[in-house]
Structure formats: C-alpha cells, structure tokens
Amino acid sequence: MASIVATLPPPLLAPRKSFTLLNTSQKLTAFPIANRRSGNVVVKAVGGSSESSTSLDIIKSVRNVWDQPEDRLALFGLGFAAVATVWTATNLVTAIDKLPLLPGVLEFIGALVSWWFVYRYLLFKPNREELLQIINKSIIDVFGQ
DSSP states (O other): OEEEHHHHHHHGGOTTTTEEETSSSSSEEEEEOOOSSSEEEEEEESSSSSSGHHHHHHHHHHHHHHHHHHHHHHHHHHHHHHHHHHHHHHHHHHHHHHSHHHHHHHHHHHHHHHHHHIIIOOOOOHHOOOOEEEEEEEHHHTTTT
16 A cells, blocks of 8 residues: 655645546545645555556566576566667767757757647647547557557
8 A cells, every 4th residue: 555745735635535546446545644834645545456557567577587597588688688779879869969960950850840740730629639539549559458
C-alpha cells in the first residue's frame, strides 16, 4: 500500500475526499493531518493492484530471463546493444552538429514540420478529432485491444 505526504493549499484540502487516479482502478483517500494556512495531507491507496504498471512488468520480465542461465547471455547482449546504440547516436549527433551548414538546415526543417503539424492537426477542431482518432487507433494496434 502506497502513501504520499504532500502540502496543499486550503481550497484543495478536503477531509476524507476520495478520487480516482488516472482512470485506474486505484482509489486514493486524502486524510488531513494539520489545520494551518497550508495543510499537510497523507494519501493512501485503498484498492487496486500496482502490479499492472509497465515498469513492474519489465522488471519481472528481466528477473524471469535472469533466472534462466541460458538466457543470461542474451540479456547481456541486449544491454550491450542498448549502450552501444546510445553511444553511437550521441557521437552521430555530435558529428552532425560540427558540420557548418547542416545543423541550421535541420533546425529550419524541424521548424517547418512543427508549423505544418500545428496547422494540420491542432488549429481546427475537426482536425484535432482526427488526430485523436489516429492516436487511439495506434494505441489499439500497439496494445492489441
């Protein structure tokens, strides 16, 4: 069971107020512990499981692979590949940044693409709805729901 201690201004402090956090099944209850200009509050998880988070799933997957001796070499290989990829990407960006004309051109292209995205998807309401449909479809495709 998780606990959070925070200092909140008085309008946000309501005794025994329950609310749902990020559309999950976990309910949190706020218990005021002081009556001052800004009050302290303790928040405790009431129900639900915290095991559904992605980080815990990744940790469990790594532990399962680590428990199998024949898969440890693959885990080391993936870790080395990740470090090598980050190192290569960092050096590539540094090398491109040292070229005299290319960084300015890439920055200009990035600004143009950003303005196009704002004009295409964010400026008008029907286009925002289209963007939300595209995002929701992509989420369904990734998670397979």
